[in-house]
Amino acid sequence: MSEAAQIQFDAIPSFLGASIGDLEDLVPGQVAIAGYFCDNLARPSAGQRYLARQLRYASCPTVTPANAIDLGDVNVFPLEPDKHFLAVASQCESVLETGARMVLVGGDSSGLEALDVAARQVTGADVPIIGVNGGAVSHLPRTQPVILSVDLQELAGKWVSHPHRLTGMSPAQMIAQIDATPGDTIAAAVFGLAPELDNRGKAETRAALAILQAVTARLEKGAG
Numbered sequence: 001m002s003e004a005a006q007i008q009f010d011a012i013p014s015f016l017g018a019s020i021g022d023l024e025d026l027v028p029g030q031v032a033i034a035g036y037f038c039d040n041l042a043r044p045s046a047g048q049r050y051l052a053r054q055l056r057y058a059s060c061p062t063v064t065p066a067n068a069i070d071l072g073d074v075n076v077f078p079l080e081p082d083k084h085f086l087a088v089a090s091q092c093e094s095v096l097e098t099g100a101r102m103v104l105v106g107g108d109s110s111g112l113e114a115l116d117v118a119a120r121q122v123t124g125a126d127v128p129i130i131g132v133n134g135g136a137v138s139h140l141p142r143t144q145p146v147i148l149s150v151d152l153q154e155l156a157g158k159w160v161s162h163p164h165r166l167t168g169m170s171p172a173q174m175i176a177q178i179d180a181t182p183g184d185t186i187a188a189a190v191f192g193l194a195p196e197l198d199n200r201g202k203a204e205t206r207a208a209l210a211i212l213q214a215v216t217a218r219l220e221k222g223a224g
Contacts, residue, residue, distance in 0.1 A: 013056040014070035015105065016213060021069045028099025031065065031219045033212075035073035036088075036107035036191070041081060043108050047194030051106035051152075054195045055212055058205045065216045071095070074104070085114055092118035096186065101219040104189045105212065112149055112189040119147055119187055127186070132177045133169075139182075142223040146183035150174065150215060152193035152208060160204045161196045171207040175214040184223040188215045 014020050015033040026032055035052025039045055052073065074091045077084040092115050095102045104111040112129070119127040123145050131149045140146065156170060157163030169177075193208055195201040 013059060015052075015056055016059050016068060016209075016216060017064040018068040018070045021071065023071070023094055023098070025069060026095065026098040026100040029067065029220075029222065030100045031068040031103060031216050032071045032095050032100045033068055033103045033105060033216065034071040034091075034095075036076070036104045036111040036189075037073050038076045038078045038084070038088075038107040038110060039194070040078050041084070041108055042110040042113065043192075045108065045192075045194055048192065049107050050197065051191070051193050051195055051208065053106075054197070054201065054205050055105060055209050058209050065213070065220060067220050068216050085110070085117075088114035089117040089121075092187070093121050096122040101185070101222075102187045103212070103215055103219065104187075104191070107191055109149075109151070109189070109191055111191060112147070115187050115189055116147060119145065123186075128183070130181055130183070132174050132181075142182070142184065144183040145186045146181065148178065148181055148185050148188035148215060148218065150178065150188060150190040150211060152191065152211070155193075155204075155207065159207050160193065161200050162194060171210055174211055178211070178214045178218050181218055185219050185221075188219060190215055 037049045039048035127145050127147055129147045129149050133154055153164045154169050156168035157166040195205050
């Protein structure tokens, strides 16, 4: 992206204050963060698609990760499931083929499914999905490519405005599990939260933002 084009985008909110770019801007090892505006396909819950927008608005440029880029939102076709799945998987595959690592933010768990297909296409092998649910896996080799699944519905009820459960994990517990994820984390999906779009959503948005920061840092690290 040219310097003039970058200046034009400076005022646009981005994930964690990262620079805004395109597929052509990606380099190996970089963390590409993209929004996933779909919440009607897997475990549907209206409002989950707004998570990416809220996290962009809440992001502070002073905590910008060193090696991340905001790719915008992937193209979705939620009313045409077959076309949608193929399109999202293809876009994720294009990102991973550059050698960059990818985070999908928002929506439902269907984004994770597409990311899994893309990772298998790029690596030519099964890529384990490790969930952040209180039980870290420790037996994987450092070089094993893995996908990190961060389901924000695992948060305890006190942390969200529309809880699906009373018990669960705190943001700090989730972050500890993210940090301890074994293997070479090449991709991640952060999903499952329908944030309130007014002041009632401040606490849950801050929690989700801290978790996204931890996910991005884990991907920047690469092999655990």
